Amino acid sequence: MRDGVAEKLVGVKEHPFTRGGLCAKVSHYLERTYSPDRLRRPLIRTGPKGKGAFREATWDEAIGLIAGRLQAVVAEHGGEAVLPYSFAGTQGVVQGQSIDRRFFARLGASRLERTICGQAAAAGQLEAAGTLVGLRPQDLEHSRLILLWGTNTIVTNLHLWPVVRRAREAGAKIVVIDPLRTRTAAAADWHVRPLPGTDAALALGLMHVIVAEGLHDADYVERFTEGFEQLRGELGDWGPDRAAAVTGVPAEEIVDLARQYATTRPAAIRRLIGIEHHREGARMVRTICCLPALTGAWRDRGGGILGPTAWAAWSPLDQDALSGPPPPTRSVSMIRLGHALNELEPAVHALVVYNSNPATTAPDSSEVTRGLAREDLFTVVLEHFLTDTAAYADVVLPATTQVEHVDVVPSWGHTYVTYNEPAIEPVGESLPNTEIFRRLARAMGFADPAFDATDEELARAAVEGARWPLQDVDFERLREVGWAEADLPDDWRPFAEGGFGTPSGRLRLWSDDLPPGFEPPPGDDEPLALVTAKSAHHFLNSTYANLPRHLMAEGEPMLELHPDDAAERGIEDGDIVRVHNVRGAVLARARTGDVVCPGVVVLPSGWWASRSGGASANALTSQELTDRGGGACVHAARVEVERVTQGAAMGREAASEPLEV
Ligand SMILES: Nc1nc2c(c(=O)[nH]1)N[C@H]1C(S)=C(S)[C@@H](COP(=O)(O)OP(=O)(O)OC[C@H]3O[C@@H](n4cnc5c(=O)[nH]c(N)nc54)[C@H](O)[C@@H]3O)O[C@H]1N2
Ligand SMILES: Nc1nc2c(c(=O)[nH]1)N[C@H]1C(S)=C(S)[C@@H](COP(=O)(O)OP(=O)(O)OC[C@H]3O[C@@H](n4cnc5c(=O)[nH]c(N)nc54)[C@H](O)[C@@H]3O)O[C@H]1N2
Numbered sequence: 001m002r003d004g005v006a007e008k009l010v011g012v013k014e015h016p017f018t019r020g021g022l023c024a025k026v027s028h029y030l031e032r033t034y035s036p037d038r039l040r041r042p043l044i045r046t047g048p049k050g051k052g053a054f055r056e057a058t059w060d061e062a063i064g065l066i067a068g069r070l071q072a073v074v075a076e077h078g079g080e081a082v083l084p085y086s087f088a089g090t091q092g093v094v095q096g097q098s099i100d101r102r103f104f105a106r107l108g109a110s111r112l113e114r115t116i117c118g119q120a121a122a123a124g125q126l127e128a129a130g131t132l133v134g135l136r137p138q139d140l141e142h143s144r145l146i147l148l149w150g151t152n153t154i155v156t157n158l159h160l161w162p163v164v165r166r167a168r169e170a171g172a173k174i175v176v177i178d179p180l181r182t183r184t185a186a187a188a189d190w191h192v193r194p195l196p197g198t199d200a201a202l203a204l205g206l207m208h209v210i211v212a213e214g215l216h217d218a219d220y221v222e223r224f225t226e227g228f229e230q231l232r233g234e235l236g237d238w239g240p241d242r243a244a245a246v247t248g249v250p251a252e253e254i255v256d257l258a259r260q261y262a263t264t265r266p267a268a269i270r271r272l273i274g275i276e277h278h279r280e281g282a283r284m285v286r287t288i289c290c291l292p293a294l295t296g297a298w299r300d301r302g303g304g305i306l307g308p309t310a311w312a313a314w315s316p317l318d319q320d321a322l323s324g325p326p327p328p329t330r331s332v333s334m335i336r337l338g339h340a341l342n343e344l345e346p347a348v349h350a351l352v353v354y355n356s357n358p359a360t361t362a363p364d365s366s367e368v369t370r371g372l373a374r375e376d377l378f379t380v381v382l383e384h385f386l387t388d389t390a391a392y393a394d395v396v397l398p399a400t401t402q403v404e405h406v407d408v409v410p411s412w413g414h415t416y417v418t419y420n421e422p423a424i425e426p427v428g429e430s431l432p433n434t435e436i437f438r439r440l441a442r443a444m445g446f447a448d449p450a451f452d453a454t455d456e457e458l459a460r461a462a463v464e465g466a467r468w469p470l471q472d473v474d475f476e477r478l479r480e481v482g483w484a485e486a487d488l489p490d491d492w493r494p495f496a497e498g499g500f501g502t503p504s505g506r507l508r509l510w511s512d513d514l515p516p517g518f519e520p521p522p523g524d525d526e527p528l529a530l531v532t533a534k535s536a537h538h539f540l541n542s543t544y545a546n547l548p549r550h551l552m553a554e555g556e557p558m559l560e561l562h563p564d565d566a567a568e569r570g571i572e573d574g575d576i577v578r579v580h581n582v583r584g585a586v587l588a589r590a591r592t593g594d595v596v597c598p599g600v601v602v603l604p605s606g607w608w609a610s611r612s613g614g615a616s617a618n619a620l621t622s623q624e625l626t627d628r629g630g631g632a633c634v635h636a637a638r639v640e641v642e643r644v645t646q647g648a649a650m651g652r653e654a655a656s657e658p659l660e661v
């Protein structure tokens, strides 16, 4: 800090989990905070929607305008004609789910189903285990076999990688199960490559071998699970040959993996959300959850499943004290924003977006932007930058970044909560989300004291009302130290003696509602499976995808495709290709190699259409929901690819002049 200006952002070495490490995205966070492109004043639209023509306004004018328009919408169409749209952009609970939620509840606005990240997998795990509790990340150090199942740890979860490495140094074998040869797969001991969306068949094949060879833990199964006989019946059809035919993983490899998984102790499965983004995303996770119960892996420290740690360091915070009760209004899926803006009845007339950039991150982006372009839709966006979503707003409000506001930052990658103290004064006239919603509430005449709570009071309430395992976190101490750990016993083996969250306390190896199993997806016209993974190392979804350093590091959007698929289409490495299906088309540079198998292609998600040739990955994905949990099938689109030009320049050069797609 010098003269009120932050000069350097560093990780705290004493932090027990991150140990001072910052990922490639956050290590230059201050470039974001002080970027010349940062929004510094409220903006009011002066040109056509989507063109980014705005004039500056005072806060009073902007707030007054919004309050007037919202009041008019509510008076004419009712509260449900207003739709809030927000996600985890801000990372903290105070700026992410407090005064904002109270405001929309008071308004009687539609509720947003925030299901784009993790809810499908959670639904699958709940079906099997009845709880989201799982391993503690540090305990992977004790594991001797680690299956990184559909997660690209080095890119998306960097802080777990040192734990994985320590386990490996102590003799653990690291297996990556991923259709793509990711950086993580390349760094592992063994890369198992199922076709996208077929993991349930892989898990069934593994369980077939385990049960057929008597490698399951009969005592654990007997005492702590239910439905073994039905599962065994289903497994009868899943010999390694059939599993191999469905997944593309050779039968011998399935047998080998099954034996190693069942006989190596402790054996851990690490999953995040890569596998949930498929039609049967919940069922895939539900099926995988049978594995550690079948083998009794839960008996060991470092054995079992490690999923997101929100159960330890997020959900226990006092959600009611932050958000208040949700209104009894209709709910709208965030995955189907395109539908909500274009087709839903009664119609949405006002949209308020914050902590999210749906023009880029929501599926089926042509439908999203078609909705955002509606002249009769009143749109407000709270942002740091003029994102592709903000470009469609009627009013854009400048929000503070993490170094400018108070927050309690939960985690789903480790078991610590963090207190965020502002380091600098807000840049320009930016305000915390909370303060923006307070001002809006006042302007709308909401006199309720619920809108008077300060950020610090909200933070305190979230922590003081927290449940297990955050119940003992002391707010003053959290503020002083900066972080606090969930209170879990040193020897954390949550299900060594059963105790699952199901009514019987047993893990459900079978349930009629959503049994372990695999259905092939319905046939599709397009020949290639598209995965839209988070392969951009320097973006956090679409965040940072406008900053020079981060764009420079990523280069341009690349379509990875197999040399055979390329040859069939006359495409050579470095050519510009058009990736298309019925929903849209995206331009990318082709890279041929062994990242994908034949029949599979990959586009990175997160690129702004305005900076990458006019469209990005979600132009190709659909608004279809996963089987459970209302998730997004963003790794399950199908596409065709054709060559546009030989090796010409595109990407950022094309940003101002979008190529015709
Ligand atoms: N195709 C495809 N689509 C995907 C995914 C995928 O893998 N493939 N992944 C999905 C997943 S897992 C997720 S989590 C979603 C994420 O989708 P989004 O929630 O839209 O995430 P971001 O793109 O990071 O956008 C967050 C925005 O919040 C803004 N922001 C940050 N902090 C604040 C703040 O304090 N106040 C305000 N007002 N704004 C703030 C940032 O500037 C940024 O523009 O995307 C989903 N979409
Ligand atoms: N650099 C970076 N880090 C991030 C993010 C980011 O945008 N950029 N986003 C953050 C967020 S919001 C989240 S939710 C996490 C997500 O973290 P991850 O779950 O690790 O992220 P994904 O890229 O969605 O998926 C991981 C892997 O799943 C694979 N996959 C896709 N379909 C299948 C399948 O059917 N079977 C199998 N076995 N694998 C499959 C993909 O090929 C991909 O390599 O990352 C967080 N970290």
Ligand SMILES: [Mo]
Binding pocket: 116, 117, 118
């Ligand atoms: Mo996510």
